[in-house]
Amino acid sequence: MDETRRNFLKIAGLSVLGFGAKPVVDAVAGTGEPKFEKDPQALNGKRWAMVVNQKKCLNAKEGCKDCVLACNSAHNIPDFPNPKDEIKWIWQVKYENAFPGQENPYIDEYVKKSLKGLPFMVLCNHCDNPPCVRVCPVQATFRRPDGIVVMDYHRCIGCRFCMAACPYGARNLNWRDPRPFIKKENPEFPTRSRGVVEKCNFCSERLAVGKMPACVEACKDKALVFGDLEDPNSEVRELLRTQPSIQRKPQLGTRPQVYYIL
């Protein structure tokens, strides 16, 4: 009795071992392992950033929205009739709303008046210290090593913590299914679904194939400049070296990486 049980256990143990080892053996015996590679044409940066040369933007043609339109159609951004539902990746705001807290009570009336109401192009700042990333409970929002703050829409649960955390209003929730509100779909880029937050991705899908961001490419006045801040010879570095620039709400410590030249 004892003897047979012992044998039974031995055989059982051996067969478990055998079955368990099969996938391992299969994997080792398999031919070439599939690999993942970067596109050789991809633009590689160490710290992507944008400089908005607002002087040029202000001198552009009346009501120019080229960058916004280019972004909207590249990324299938819906156009909801109700402004409460609005989705925007790059948009225009007035100076005093984009840069609150820049003024002191003694500022010259003339300067104050001339800045008031001026339109500025704003977008996600791809902060170096992004509060949106810190609060996301599922790591749907994360910071890439090259500084771009991106979203994995597959993972977003729509909790909107990131919207509360972002001090720039760069994020919007899809309260409704965006599909019917996309004027013309770009078949190469996905849309989003209801209950998902979205924002600017610095065109990471375009950088990956060697293209500049859609808004940068669309701006005929060259007011949007994109580049690598870690590269001392880049155009963005050159602009920041030679011209005074400001950032949005730098006092909050988010270290925004979109710079404005006034």
Add this chain to the structure above:
Amino acid sequence: MYNAGKIIIGIVIFLALITAPFWYNFGKASTPPKLEIGTQEKQCVESKAFMQSSHMVLLDQWRDEVLRVGKRIYVNSAGKQYNMSLQNTCTKCHSSKTKFCDRCHTYLNVAPNCWDCHIAPKEQEKQAGRSDK
């Protein structure tokens, strides 16, 4: 046992009812759906057997590589390169979602939500549905 007859009849009826679906389908081999691949291409990114059993695993891997690691090119086990993209690679061959993806997913009663965001290849019916919006 009191009422043995009634109880036994009851049990028999109960068993008959609960196993009814089994008897209903007994002996009938369910026909798996016919899929229309929609391409002349002979070879998918990996072997047919692998794709049948593990395409969802592969797609998840593609998603993570593209979004999180930033690598967009897949070199398959035969050394061939592909752009890892459901919209720009898979559906270039599998040009009909309704006759390929949906048929099998419906048969197996699974409802992946890929197409909530990814744009399905244009099909005749689809276009009609969209134009009246």
